[in-house]
Amino acid sequence: MYHSMKNKTCLRIGILNIMHDKAATIRRIRRVLSQDYPVELTFFYPQTHYTGRQVPAEVAAMMAPLDLSRVKDMDAFLITGAPLEHLAFEDVTYYQEVVDLMEFLATHQIEQFYLCWGAMVASHYFYGSQKHDLSEKVFGVYPQKILRSSPLLTGLADGFLAPHARYAEMDGQA
Numbered sequence: 001m002y003h004s005m006k007n008k009t010c011l012r013i014g015i016l017n018i019m020h021d022k023a024a025t026i027r028r029i030r031r032v033l034s035q036d037y038p039v040e041l042t043f044f045y046p047q048t049h050y051t052g053r054q055v056p057a058e059v060a061a062m063m064a065p066l067d068l069s070r071v072k073d074m075d076a077f078l079i080t081g082a083p084l085e086h087l088a089f090e091d092v093t094y095y096q097e098v099v100d101l102m103e104f105l106a107t108h109q110i111e112q113f114y115l116c117w118g119a120m121v122a123s124h125y126f127y128g129s130q131k132h133d134l135s136e137k138v139f140g141v142y143p144q145k146i147l148r149s150s151p152l153l154t155g156l157a158d159g160f161l162a163p164h165a166r167y168a169e170m171d172g173q174a
Contacts, residue, residue, distance in 0.1 A: 081116020
């Protein structure tokens with residue numbers, strides 16, 4: 001089923017945290033993912049985002065540089081969002097690093113979850129979906145459809161509510 005999730009007492013989840021408010025994002029993710037099941041969370045940052053400049057001390061203190069050799073030991077991986085909707089995917093400095101990560105996750109059959117921009121880039125990469133700017137920001141809490149069961153979704157019913165806020169959407173034609 002999943003490469004290492006059977007009979008585990010603690011799930012290992014890697015998170016590429018590309019949000020601008022890194023510390024707050026880490027706190028929220030820890031609070032949500034640590035409620036009902038023992039997890040080991042490892043937060044990463046994209047190395048290419050800091051090419052030619054120093055990694056800020058607060059980022060280095062909270063997260064590790066993305067290293068695929070460490071990712072291979074994860075049971076699941078989550079890529080967060082970032083306020084990048086108005087940029088073409090290829091114009092994001094760490095786009096290729098995210099593509100390499102998604103390819104690695106798929107090849108090694110590591111369960112994947114994507115939030116916000118992370119979901120947009122995954123939809124673009126895996127399905128060829130195109131991003132379209134919206135005339136105004138969409139925000140609210142909307143029901144979600146579970147398309148495939150996963151042990152990581154235990155306790156969530158189809159139609160669970162999740163917040164959304166964005167200035168772009170993906171086409172559903174791909």
